[in-house]
Amino acid sequence: MDTTIPKYLLVEDHIRQQIKQRKIIDKLPGERQLAAELGYSYMTIRKAIENLVDEGLLYKVPTKGTYVADRKTQKTKTGTIGYFLDSRIAGGLSSPYYSQIFDALQKATAREGYSLIYFTDTNESDLQRTLKKLDGVISTCFPRVEGFIQELKAVVPVVVIDNSAADKTIPSVILDNFSAQVESVDYLCSLGHERIGFITGLEDSDVGKNRYEGYKSGLQKNGIAVEPELVFRGNYTFGSGVSGVDYFLSLEQRPSAIMCANDSMALGAISKLHQLGLEVPEDISIIGFDDINVASQITPPLTTIFVPINEIAACAFNMLQCLIDGKPLENRHIALAAHLVPRGTSAEVAAELVTA
Amino acid sequence: MDTTIPKYLLVEDHIRQQIKQRKIIDKLPGERQLAAELGYSYMTIRKAIENLVDEGLLYKVPTKGTYVADRKTQKTKTGTIGYFLDSRIAGGLSSPYYSQIFDALQKATAREGYSLIYFTDTNESDLQRTLKKLDGVISTCFPRVEGFIQELKAVVPVVVIDNSAADKTIPSVILDNFSAQVESVDYLCSLGHERIGFITGLEDSDVGKNRYEGYKSGLQKNGIAVEPELVFRGNYTFGSGVSGVDYFLSLEQRPSAIMCANDSMALGAISKLHQLGLEVPEDISIIGFDDINVASQITPPLTTIFVPINEIAACAFNMLQCLIDGKPLENRHIALAAHLVPRGTSAEVAAELVTA
DNA sequence: TAATAATTATGCTATATAGCACTTTAAACG
DNA sequence: CGTTTAAAGTGCTATATAGCATAATTATTA
Numbered sequence A, B: 001m002d003t004t005i006p007k008y009l010l011v012e013d014h015i016r017q018q019i020k021q022r023k024i025i026d027k028l029p030g031e032r033q034l035a036a037e038l039g040y041s042y043m044t045i046r047k048a049i050e051n052l053v054d055e056g057l058l059y060k061v062p063t064k065g066t067y068v069a070d071r072k073t074q075k076t077k078t079g080t081i082g083y084f085l086d087s088r089i090a091g092g093l094s095s096p097y098y099s100q101i102f103d104a105l106q107k108a109t110a111r112e113g114y115s116l117i118y119f120t121d122t123n124e125s126d127l128q129r130t131l132k133k134l135d136g137v138i139s140t141c142f143p144r145v146e147g148f149i150q151e152l153k154a155v156v157p158v159v160v161i162d163n164s165a166a167d168k169t170i171p172s173v174i175l176d177n178f179s180a181q182v183e184s185v186d187y188l189c190s191l192g193h194e195r196i197g198f199i200t201g202l203e204d205s206d207v208g209k210n211r212y213e214g215y216k217s218g219l220q221k222n223g224i225a226v227e228p229e230l231v232f233r234g235n236y237t238f239g240s241g242v243s244g245v246d247y248f249l250s251l252e253q254r255p256s257a258i259m260c261a262n263d264s265m266a267l268g269a270i271s272k273l274h275q276l277g278l279e280v281p282e283d284i285s286i287i288g289f290d291d292i293n294v295a296s297q298i299t300p301p302l303t304t305i306f307v308p309i310n311e312i313a314a315c316a317f318n319m320l321q322c323l324i325d326g327k328p329l330e331n332r333h334i335a336l337a338a339h340l341v342p343r344g345t346s347a348e349v350a351a352e353l354v355t356a
Numbered sequence C: 001t002a003a004t005a006a007t008t009a010t011g012c013t014a015t016a017t018a019g020c021a022c023t024t025t026a027a028a029c030g
Numbered sequence D: 001c002g003t004t005t006a007a008a009g010t011g012c013t014a015t016a017t018a019g020c021a022t023a024a025t026t027a028t029t030a
Helices: A007-020 A031-038 A042-055 A096-111 A124-132 A143-153 A177-190 A206-221 A238-249 A263-275 A309-325 A351-355 B007-020 B031-038 B042-055 B096-111 B124-132 B143-153 B177-190 B206-221 B238-249 B263-275 B309-325 B351-355
Strands: A058-061 A065-068 A080-084 A115-119 A136-140 A158-162 A172-175 A196-199 A257-260 A285-287 A304-306 A333-336 A339-341 B058-061 B065-068 B080-084 B115-119 B136-140 B158-162 B172-175 B196-199 B257-260 B285-287 B304-306 B333-336 B339-341
Touching: A007 A031, A007 A042, A031 A042, A042 A058, A080 A096, A080 A143, A096 A115, A096 A136, A096 A263, A096 A309, A096 B096, A115 A124, A115 B115, A136 A143, A136 A309, A143 A158, A158 A309, A172 A177, A172 A206, A172 A309, A177 A196, A177 A206, A177 A257, A177 A285, A177 A304, A177 A339, A196 A206, A196 A238, A238 A257, A238 A263, A257 A263, A263 A285, A309 A333, B007 B031, B007 B042, B031 B042, B042 B058, B080 B096, B080 B143, B096 B115, B096 B136, B096 B263, B096 B309, B115 B124, B136 B143, B136 B309, B143 B158, B158 B309, B172 B177, B172 B206, B172 B309, B177 B196, B177 B206, B177 B257, B177 B285, B177 B304, B177 B339, B196 B206, B196 B238, B238 B257, B238 B263, B257 B263, B263 B285, B309 B333
Parallel strands: A080 A115, A080 A136, A136 A158, A158 A172, A172 A333, A196 A257, A257 A285, B080 B115, B080 B136, B136 B158, B158 B172, B172 B333, B196 B257, B257 B285
Antiparallel strands: A058 A065, A304 A339, B058 B065, B304 B339
């Protein structure tokens, strides 16, 4: 008999082992029963259980009994949620789109008295330390972080945005990228454009694929053949916008308009055109995607697709709150609409291009 | 005798009142003494005290006694710090400068296993709830939030950035705005500019004042008289850059160069000049301040002052960590240097303006 | 006066006991 | 068989008591 370890700690450890060995699955024996079985006083049992309740391993329902806490539904709420973004995203949180997403999420969470922590993929011990602070996570989803998201889901409720997760049990809020790109093509065709270049985003995700598919579908809808030479593979960076223009201008017949799968690439394309002495939109029209803050501030103001960032944030947070509170979700997957905002980088196709 | 309120809760409230009324300053009477004084059993006293200890109001030193917890020194660390920014800042966290600051702070804190929560001025109960989650706060300081910062300081360690706090016991990391502006003037003078306009920031803070003072000092240093008509009062927004250009172009003799107290105003100025058919830098040179990400991406790339944002973030966080750990600070106030980055919006003054 | 021993103070552990209010189950009654 | 009553089960509150180990204070002794 080890007299240096208090008995209540022995009881705590005994209960921990019973749970770990699945001898206690959900409901503990009553306190008086435990006292009889283990041969300790009732008050000692109560003290041990009280500590495990404080620790979050157990919870009590008065008059009913004591239960093993399910981490995701019974944990004491921290009042803090996390926003996860892959650390390989260029510019991270200082990139225009993601800083707007984060700002919108922060506002949505603050309205409900929640705090928001931003985190990226990190080592395991830092991750676990961070997750202990969180009631749930909203994550921008890309295929390359699916494993990571599963890891998050094992610990806390998760909602994904931008792309749906492969695991369809994870709720998602995404954008209808396809229809938005069709709308851009429609608009350019209404301006008389027939050679429309496209700088893709990354096609390793639905966002990238759907923006490209929307471009192609829009062309077909307007009776324009899809020409592979009018497609440049981009990666969402300013630099690939620059490279895209280099490529298009090397064609025998350059496009009269260029759609870019995001605004940063559109900025790069415009920069390069200006550098080469070409006018936007007089010589070539440019359309972006995202409507980042700067889009309306450059000269000329960028024609782009408006993304309802505040709505995405609010929607995702509402879904996460339902998960945290154990309430049912009405819809597990929501796709919000985006729409074209015509500004100064798009105009009717120049006359000499029509006749060419 | 109210039989619906448990006695241990009555004891908890009694102790709370004693502390609030300063009848207990530091050390509580012994548990047995309290039991005798209040007429409850020793075990009831212990239970009440145990709860207050769990709550963080008290702490116990075995064999010595029970003490009132000093919030700043005895609290269990949460591993989370806050970044506070006045909610009236235009664009909030999605504005280029602050999103870069936040990103840099997040990286600096993550390196030490800390999490970062962004918060703005908010109602009292949300503030207290948020502060409970924090080990300390880094705050962008403006005169109008001095009171708020004092409130923060009463609860957690605080470090300020951008402007020093009036309360000089609060450590600060600021930028040498004065010398940076002198450098801009020097540079413009080396390009032959003699009429240099200045769009100020807000002069309700040292940042705004020092950028203006640096402009004036730079002029005097280069033997140029300071002309009040060449100064336009701005407010750091794109719109006031636009208005500044309107004002300068209304002068009989417009300036050949315009310095702006931040990049957003520079973007506005450029936009307006382009709108009016003027060329940058051919007709008017423009210099910004901050070197936000977009500065190098617009056409032409913006000449601006590079601000060592990563260094500010790391420095501020290191100071805060010392405060949290109770370590002495080497320097309480640090001013970091900024430097001019010449790009495409500045050039030699045009010939017709020199002769005019 | 200094050193040593005894006493006191302190929070901690542990047991025993006797209810209370509420919920669920079983037994009794019509 | 349905309804009512009683019993059992459950966590909760409250008190009393008797130590334990450690530190500080007081008393005693050399």
